[in-house]
Amino acid sequence: MPIATPFPGGTILGYPRIGRRRELKRALEARWAGRTTDAELEAASRALRLATVRRLVALGLDPADGSVPSSFSPYDQVLDAAVLLGAVPAADYFVAARGDGARPPLEMTKWFDTNYHYLVPEIGPDTPLTFADDAPVRWFAEAARPDDGGQAVVTRPVVVGPVTFLLLAKAAAGAPVGFRPLDRLDDAVAAYADLLAALGAAGAPWVQLDEPALVADTVTGHLAPGALAEAVTRAYATLTAVPGRPAILVAAPYGDLRGASGDHLAPLAASDVEAIAVDLVRGSAPTGLVPGLESKALVAGLVDGHNVWRADLAARLAQAARLQAATGTGAVAVGTSTSLLHVPHDVEDETWDGAAGRDPRLRDWLAFADQKVAEVVTLARGLAHGPGAVAEQIAAASAALADRAAAAGVVVPAVRERVARLGEADVARAPYRERAAAQAARLSLPPLPTTTIGSFPQTPEIRAARAAWARGALDDAAYEAAMRAEVARVVALQEELGLDVLVHGEPERNDMVQHFAERLDGFAVTAGGWVQSYGSRCVRPPILWGDVSRPAPLTVAWTRYAQSLTAKPVKGMLTGPVTILAWSFVRDDQPLGDTAAQVALALRDEVADLEAAGAAVVQVDEPALRELLPLRREDQRAYLDWAVRAFRLATAGAAPDTQVHTHLCYSEFGEVIDAIDGLDADVTSLEAARSRMEIVPQLRDAGYGRGIGPGVYDIHSPRVPSAGEVTELLRLAVRAIEPALVWVNPDCGLKTRGYAETTESLRHLVAAARAVRASL
Numbered sequence: 016m017p018i019a020t021p022f023p024g025g026t027i028l029g030y031p032r033i034g035r036r037r038e039l040k041r042a043l044e045a046r047w048a049g050r051t052t053d054a055e056l057e058a059a060s061r062a063l064r065l066a067t068v069r070r071l072v073a074l075g076l077d078p079a080d081g082s083v084p085s086s087f088s089p090y091d092q093v094l095d096a097a098v099l100l101g102a103v104p105a106a107d108y109f110v111a112a113r114g115d116g117a118r119p120p121l122e123m124t125k126w127f128d129t130n131y132h133y134l135v136p137e138i139g140p141d142t143p144l145t146f147a148d149d150a151p152v153r154w155f156a157e158a159a160r161p162d163d164g165g166q167a168v169v170t171r172p173v174v175v176g177p178v179t180f181l182l183l184a185k186a187a188a189g190a191p192v193g194f195r196p197l198d199r200l201d202d203a204v205a206a207y208a209d210l211l212a213a214l215g216a217a218g219a220p221w222v223q224l225d226e227p228a229l230v231a232d233t234v235t236g237h238l239a240p241g242a243l244a245e246a247v248t249r250a251y252a253t254l255t256a257v258p259g260r261p262a263i264l265v266a267a268p269y270g271d272l273r274g275a276s277g278d279h280l281a282p283l284a285a286s287d288v289e290a291i292a293v294d295l296v297r298g299s300a301p302t303g304l305v306p307g308l309e310s311k312a313l314v315a316g317l318v319d320g321h322n323v324w325r326a327d328l329a330a331r332l333a334q335a336a337r338l339q340a341a342t343g344t345g346a347v348a349v350g351t352s353t354s355l356l357h358v359p360h361d362v363e364d365e366t367w368d369g370a371a372g373r374d375p376r377l378r379d380w381l382a383f384a385d386q387k388v389a390e391v392v393t394l395a396r397g398l399a400h401g402p403g404a405v406a407e408q409i410a411a412a413s414a415a416l417a418d419r420a421a422a423a424g425v426v427v428p429a430v431r432e433r434v435a436r437l438g439e440a441d442v443a444r445a446p447y448r449e450r451a452a453a454q455a456a457r458l459s460l461p462p463l464p465t466t467t468i469g470s471f472p473q474t475p476e477i478r479a480a481r482a483a484w485a486r487g488a489l490d491d492a493a494y495e496a497a498m499r500a501e502v503a504r505v506v507a508l509q510e511e512l513g514l515d516v517l518v519h520g521e522p523e524r525n526d527m528v529q530h531f532a533e534r535l536d537g538f539a540v541t542a543g544g545w546v547q548s549y550g551s552r553c554v555r556p557p558i559l560w561g562d563v564s565r566p567a568p569l570t571v572a573w574t575r576y577a578q579s580l581t582a583k584p585v586k587g588m589l590t591g592p593v594t595i596l597a598w599s600f601v602r603d604d605q606p607l608g609d610t611a612a613q614v615a616l617a618l619r620d621e622v623a624d625l626e627a628a629g630a631a632v633v634q635v636d637e638p639a640l641r642e643l644l645p646l647r648r649e650d651q652r653a654y655l656d657w658a659v660r661a662f663r664l665a666t667a668g669a670a671p672d673t674q675v676h677t678h679l680c681y682s683e684f685g686e687v688i689d690a691i692d693g694l695d696a697d698v699t700s701l702e703a704a705r706s707r708m709e710i711v712p713q714l715r716d717a718g719y720g721r722g723i724g725p726g727v728y729d730i731h732s733p734r735v736p737s738a739g740e741v742t743e744l745l746r747l748a749v750r751a752i753e754p755a756l757v758w759v760n761p762d763c764g765l766k767t768r769g770y771a772e773t774t775e776s777l778r779h780l781v782a783a784a785r786a787v788r789a790s791l
């Protein structure tokens with residue numbers, strides 16, 4: 016039975032929150048620095064919320080029917096849900112996000128397979144779970160009934176759904192063994208029910224509950240078969256029974272609702288929610304008879320929210336029409352596959368003048384958030400009125416795609432041929448035993464060698480110098496001199512501290528991926544394409560558009576300079592192929608594994624040049640190895656195979672006496688332990704302090720038998736660990752694995768820290784290493 020199509024003009028699942036000019040970042044940081052008041056922060060946030068929803072109307076979304084999402088968050092949407100439920104008091108919002116002198120912040124981790132990070136709520140049997148904060152209601156009302164004389168917009172509040180919220184939470188300290196936050200589903204759902212009633216009373220026609228956990232075995236894999244479907248059924252039976260509630264759209268972005276581990280479309284289709292948003296970029300359209308779907312609207316995620324390529328409108332429109340005809344849904348609306356949180360605001364904000372790889376042709380191939388909204392609006396019009404109604408837009412999109420496919424640089428035969436010639440010998444080094452002996456002879460390091468992960472504090476002076484250089488106020492020579500002075504300071508500091516393997520400190524790097532992309536062919540970088548990474552912190556993901564090659568050495572001069580200042584070994588420092596891909600917008604016209612091989616070969620040449628310049632140690636960072644792990648278990652093996660191969664391609668050209676390090680952080684490593692071993696690095700440093708070294712026995716049990724540097728202090732906060740604390744962690748490590756394998760280093764790079772705490776912390780690290788060495 017056909018039902019009325021909701022959002023007939025199209026909709027999006029969410030929009031960037033940081034602001035076109037990073038207004039939210041500036042407002043937050045000014046407040047945290049004490050330069051403004053709470054009222055000023057709220058005024059700036061409100062202005063941003065209103066400007067955003069009005070912008071979406073100007074781009075073509077309907078202002079009256081809930082097509083415009085209200086997806087603002089002051090810091091993080093998962094923290095917002097914790098405050099909504101009273102699990103975190105509203106007054107402690109920023110304490111939970113950032114900590115204060117006395118309380119640590121909530122743990123932060125990756126949001127599905129993206130480079131966005133959320134705060135992990137802590138839920139125990141007694142954690143309050145009641146409708147405690149009505150921010151979604153206030154934000155709905157302020158847009159629907161504005162008091163600034165501006166346009167009224169009837170929005171669709173967007174909230175993390177109850178099942179996903181509890182699955183992303185962790186058990187609070189002290190919770191009984193076996194307790195899981197999902198055990199509190201009924202309490203959480205009762206609070207959501209109150210929210211729905213309040214939104215209904217405020218006049219909201221729709222609410223969007225985000226349930227991406229339904230597509231992710233990485234989040235739900237521990238549940239008993241059927242438990243997830245049962246939780247969804249129970250939660251949505253209660254929520255749909257709320258009198259006077261808005262219509263409910265359940266969104267399942269980032270993947271497929273149906274996988275080898277279960278069919279999670281079925282319980283949603285069988286529920287009484289009005290609409291389901293499916294990701295048709297990463298996931299698939301419903302097929303076969305799905306009971307209940309006939310009374311639902313499907314919000315078809317046809318426009319990629321996760322990447323920046325202009326959509327093939329002809330193909331997408333045909334897909335939408337097929338969906339309408341064939342899936343047995345009551346109605347089809349056009350939407351984005353995910354929130355647009357992961358892409359920059361507007362292609363038009365960039366200059367496309369060839370600088371930094373910003374080839375003028377690229378402008379036409381790309382769609383950032385605003386262009387994606389326009390694509391959604393076009394597809395919705397085409398679906399409603401036939402392709403003829405949008406013939407011009409379809410033709411323009413097809414022409415841009417054809418231009419892109421044929422453009423010089425997209426396919427570079429020499430790069431393709433080099434990749435095609437690769438064989439197994441290119442990914443194999445000499446046996447570890449042989450390498451270890453050669454490296455020991457070359458490096459003469461003490462037991463428990465001390466080192467750092469690469470970056471030293473990026474001081475305001477360094478950033479100001481780079482900003483001045485970027486706007487032409489500082490010439491190349493002066494900028495380079497400033498960075499060399501910083502390298503000299505970092506080397507002198509490490510000598511003074513007594514570290515064993517030194518680094519140059521990475522002052523010349525704006526970002527560990529962007530810096531490389533700026534120097535490789537096949538990439539473009541943006542000047543202002545900021546994307547929120549967490550809270551007020553942003554990154555500018557490069558755009559990988561063509562075949563990748565290295566026109567000139569990338570890092571050699573800095574490493575050589577640092578090495579000229581010391582007799583101790585200086586590590587060459589590279590970002591690995593998987594991480595470069597994970598933190599870039601990657602081309603969508605070939606398998607990711609092929610792109611990874613191209614990047615790996617560019618890095619392989621860099622390793623060779625570092626060796627030729629005398630580097631005895633080279634580190635290739637792969638902090639995003641776990642991030643790109645596919646959400647569905649059945650897809651993980653293939654990913655890990657190409658990811659490991661790419662790392663080995665990058666590093667296996669190194670001579671046996673060159674010590675290859677890698678570094679991983681920002682994730683739980685459990686699911687990638689075998690892959691870590693498979694990288695075949697001589698030394699692997701990992702974030703480990705907060706988990707008290709638990710990775711060390713895990714790696715040992717998996718048979719890992721090469722160098723390991725479990726982080727001995729957490730670099731995420733300015734807190735200085737005592738030498739005693741570091742010693743204790745180090746003792747845990749040497750008890751868990753052969754001490755001859757253990758290295759001593761912090762959890763990660765020090766770029767976000769200041770010099771005062773860094774110096775003190777490293778002093779304690781060296782003291783701890785000496786103390787434990789003495790007791791071996």
Ligand SMILES: CN1c2c(nc(N)[nH]c2=O)NC[C@@H]1CNc1ccc(C(=O)N[C@@H](CCC(=O)N[C@@H](CCC(=O)N[C@@H](CCC(=O)O)C(=O)O)C(=O)O)C(=O)O)cc1
Pocket residue numbers: 130473475478479481482483524525526527528529548549551552553554555598681767
């Ligand atoms: C390790 N992490 C990274 C991830 N992804 C990356 N691509 N890179 C990473 O390092 N993902 C996982 C984690 C996420 N963690 C972080 C941590 C910190 C930041 C961060 O601090 N971001 C900065 C911007 C960093 C940067 O690009 N700096 C540039 C430009 C600086 C800038 O904004 N300049 C101002 C002018 C300043 C002045 O003094 O005049 C401007 O342009 O307006 C640089 O150093 O040159 C942030 O501020 O958000 C991100 C992810």
Ligand SMILES: N[C@@H](CCS)C(=O)O
Pocket residue numbers: 468469470471527588636638678680763764765766
């Ligand atoms: N070498 C980098 C790794 C960060 S994950 C750094 O030290 O910042």
Ligand SMILES: [Zn+2]
Pocket residue numbers: 468638678679680681762763764
């Ligand atoms: Zn790291």
